[in-house]
Amino acid sequence: MVVAYDGAQFRGMAENDGVPTVARALRGQLERVAEHPVIITIAGRTDAGVHAWGQVVSFDIRADRADPVALARVVNMACVPAIVVRECEIAADDFDARFSARSRSYRYTVINRPLPDPFLAPTTWWVPQPIDVKALHLGCDPLIGGHDFSSFCRKPKTDLEFSMIRRVRDARWHELGDGILRFDIEANAFCHQMVRSIVGTLVDMGRGRLRPGEMATILAARDRSLSGVVAPAQGLCLWEVGFGEVHPETPGGAGKSGELPGSGRRP
Numbered sequence: 001m002v003v004a005y006d007g008a009q010f011r012g013m014a015e016n017d018g019v020p021t022v023a024r025a026l027r028g029q030l031e032r033v034a035e036h037p038v039i040i041t042i043a044g045r046t047d048a049g050v051h052a053w054g055q056v057v058s059f060d061i062r063a064d065r066a067d068p069v070a071l072a073r074v075v076n077m078a079c080v081p082a083i084v085v086r087e088c089e090i091a092a093d094d095f096d097a098r099f100s101a102r103s104r105s106y107r108y109t110v111i112n113r114p115l116p117d118p119f120l121a122p123t124t125w126w127v128p129q130p131i132d133v134k135a136l137h138l139g140c141d142p143l144i145g146g147h148d149f150s151s152f153c154r155k156p157k158t159d160l161e162f163s164m165i166r167r168v169r170d171a172r173w174h175e176l177g178d179g180i181l182r183f184d185i186e187a188n189a190f191c192h193q194m195v196r197s198i199v200g201t202l203v204d205m206g207r208g209r210l211r212p213g214e215m216a217t218i219l220a221a222r223d224r225s226l227s228g229v230v231a232p233a234q235g236l237c238l239w240e241v242g243f244g245e246v247h248p249e250t251p252g253g254a255g256k257s258g259e260l261p262g263s264g265r266r267p
Contacts, residue, residue, distance in 0.1 A: 001026075001058075001072070002087040007051040008122055008234060009082045014045045022046075025083055026057065029075045034061045043097040043241040044104050047193070049233030051123060054086075054105075054240040058097035066090060103169065103242035105186040108199045108235050113179040124180075125199075125235035131206035133175060136183075138212035139205045140171045142219055143185075143198065150222035152198050153191035164191055164222075171198075184239075196231040197224075204228035 003026070011019035015027070023040050030038045043056040061071075072088040094100075109124045111117055116126040146167040153164050168187040176182055183199055201218065204210045210218075210228060218226045 001056070001075075001085050003055045003057055003083060004053045004086055005051065005055065005083045006081070006122075007046060007049050011048045012046060012050070013042055013052070013055065015040075022052075022055075022083060023057070025079055026075060029078050030059060030061070030071065033071055033074050034065050036062060041097045043101045044190070044238050046236075046238055047233055050236045050238065051234075052238040055238050056097045056101065056241045058091060058095055097241075100243055101241050102244065103186055103188060104190060104238065105184065105240040105242070106190070106195045107237045107239045108183040108185075108195060108231065109237075110181040110183070110199075110203065110235065111179055112181055120180075122234060123237070125203075125232050127203060127207070129207050131181065131203065132208070133173065133181065133206065135205045135208075135212045136173045136181070136202050139202045139215045140173065142216040143168050143171045147219055148222055149191060149194055149219070151218050151224055151227050152194050152201070153224070154193045156192070162191075166190060166194070173202075186242075193230055196233065196236055197227050199231040199235070201228035203231065 003022070005013075005022050007022075009020070010022050010025070013022045015021050015023045023042060027038050027040055030040075038059050038061060041058045044052075046052055046055070068088040068090060072085040075083065075085045109120075110131075111120055111124045111126045112128075112131045113126070114128055116128075117124070146165060148164050149166050150164040155164065156162050166187050166189055168185065171185045172183070174182045174184065183202070185195060185198070201210065201215070205212050205215070205228075
């Protein structure tokens with residue numbers, strides 16, 4: 001399934017005892033149809049408040065219950081508009097939403113105006129201070145390629161061997177007009193809070209709190225205390241998960257981004 005959801009209504013994508021999550025809501029409806037326990041695999045673990053347009057999930061279900069149209073209809077009837085199944089199809093036996101994914105793409109939207117917009121507030125970060133867009137662009141260049149992103153990630157306390165190395169294929173800002181700025185980033189995978197930390201650091205560069213030339217130093221330091229603020233969750237959206245072939249990297253964030261093998265950690 002390709003699933004879109006409003007993250008404001010959930011405590012993240014992955015199941016968590018005692019709180020509403022997207023996976024829990026999906027599983028409940030799927031089990032109604034399957035009439036047996038269902039285990040859902042997800043392509044990207046999004047945090048509380050983070051939205052998705054192209055989240056991908058996979059699961060096993062009895063053959064006599066595996067009607068994609070019926071499955072999508074049941075979920076949508078019960079869960080819209082908070083959760084919407086955009087696509088549903090039978091996949092190959094060896095398909096896994098997490099391990100078959102070769103890239104994840106996220107979008108982050110900033111509203112840079114003196115006054116907030118009540119209609120855009122649920123899916124954007126309002127920044128009233130002037131932002132130097134040139135500084136945003138300059139700060140992206142050092143992110144491209146394979147790096148240890150410890151300066152931008154929350155490391156799990158219980159996993160001492162957890163790797164923070166990720167390969168970013170594309171990172172760039174777009175000016176959409178009327179003070180709306182959109183950041184697009186694609187990588188093989190993301191670690192916890194990586195995108196939000198990168199966005200917060202770049203916006204601090206745009207506000208003059210940091211210099212764009214410091215991005216390479218912050219990245220190399222592997223010290224989270226050196227990065228900027230963590231951008232709010234509501235501005236972030238898991239936009240797309242790629243399952244295609246690997247393409248060469250695009251230097252400096254220019255051109256169409258490619259896809260790489262990855263492990264699907266949450267942003």
